[in-house]
Amino acid sequence: MRRTQSPGDRRKVQVELTAEGRRLVWDVYGPMVRDGQTLLEELGVDEITAMAGLVNKLSQLTEEHIRRVSTRDAERGERVGG
Template sequence: MAASRQRLAAELGAAMQAYQRSTQAFDDEVGRQLGLNPADLRCLDWLVDEARSPSELSEATGLSSAATTAMVDRLERKGFVRRTRSVEDRRRVLVEMTEEGRERTGSFYGPLVVDGTALLGRFSADELASMVRHLREITELTDRHRSRLRS
């Protein structure tokens, strides 16, 4: 039984590594198609759900403040993002995706989401709950180790 569990854990690790490579290769190709570098694309990913401050984007992408400003300038010139003022604090600048940016990136990621949704339909609620738990815990683990490296 222990050997079977070890084998499954090793298979899971290999499958996760293959998934990470596949995702990175897909993102790299989307970046090439859109004329964006990996940091630009990662920035847009952070903006999908909500507008963020330049300092939040700097932390998320690992770029310096100056490099983040240059990245936002570049994405703004290309029509992907715009700078806005926070409703709560008008002194605070936020960066948000434009509708054009959403449409352009969505043309690449939308079909993946549709197919992924269909794929998830094959799993039971318990299996999905297990996947969610695993992904949340592995994300926390990875974030913790990223913080350790930055210290």
């Protein structure tokens, strides 16, 4: 990792991965990415459509939960997340 001072705001520190850091991340996650790609290439249209439907439903459920929690917290005078 490399840390540099923000040119626009001296109070901030910017953090970025070095080439070595990117290599280490790929060493860990690369095999999973490749295996996942292979798995997805083997799926048929019906399976992909079913997965997309499930992801959409889970996304809607998450959004509904966020609204419910936000409304509840606002009624209590609390901030969401703390």
